[in-house]
Amino acid sequence: MIYLCLGYFNPDKMKALTKEELDTVMKECQPHLEKLYKTGQVMLDAGVESESKCLQRVNGELSVTDGPLTGTNETVGSAFFIEAENMEEAIHVASMHPTTQVSKGMQLGWRIEIRPVHYFKKDEQDS
Numbered sequence: 430m431i432y433l434c435l436g437y438f439n440p441d442k443m444k445a446l447t448k449e450e451l452d453t454v455m456k457e458c459q460p461h462l463e464k465l466y467k468t469g470q471v472m473l474d475a476g477v478e479s480e481s482k483c484l485q486r487v488n489g490e491l492s493v494t495d496g497p498l499t500g501t502n503e504t505v506g507s508a509f510f511i512e513a514e515n516m517e518e519a520i521h522v523a524s525m526h527p528t529t530q531v532s533k534g535m536q537l538g539w540r541i542e543i544r545p546v547h548y549f550k551k552d553e554q555d556s
Contacts, residue, residue, distance in 0.1 A: 431472065431546040432519040436507035436528045439538030440479055446537075454537070458527035465525040474509040481505075503538060510546070519543050 446454070465471060483494045507528070513519035520543060523529075528539040 430513060430515070430519075431549050432511050432513055432516075432523070433544045433546050434507075434509045434511060434519075434523045434526070435505050435542045435544075436509075436526065437503040437538065437540050437542065438506045439502055440504045441502065442537045454531060454533050457531045457533070461525060461527040461530040465522070468522055468525065470511045470513060470522050472510040472512060474507070476507050477505055479504045479506070503540075510549070516543070516545065519545075 443451070462474075466474075481496060483496065485492050507526075509526070511519060511522050513522055523541050523543055526541060528534055528541045531539070
C-alpha cells in the first residue's frame with residue numbers, strides 16, 4: 430500500500446533561528462534522510478515552499494485564496510510517498526524521517542502526518 434507523509438513545522442520558530450542554527454539543524458537531517466532512502470520504500474520525497482494557494486468552487490466560480498486551507502500555525506514543509514504493508518510499517522518507515530529524529534525538531538514544531546493513499550497514478554513516461 431502507498432502512504433502519503435506530510436511533514437509540518439512552525440514557521441515562526443524556524444524563522445527565529447539564525448543562519449548558523451538553521452545550517453546545523455539541516456546538517457543533522459542528512460544522515461536520517463539517507464537511512465530513510467536506503468529502506469527502498471520512499472517513492473518520492475519533496476521539500477515544499479511555505480507559499481500556498483487554495484482553490485475551491487464558490488457560487489459556480491473558481492476562488493483562489495492565499496494560505497493553507499486550515500487555520501493553523503503549522504506549515505507543510507515536506508511531502509513524501511512511501512510503500513508499506515500496513516500503517517504500522519508506514520509509521521516505522523516514516524519515523525526515520527528527520528522530522529522525528531532531529532533533536533531540535535520538537536522545539537521547531539516538526540511532526541509527520543501519515544495518510545493511506547487510495548488512488549495513485551504514476552506518469553507512464555517515468556517508467
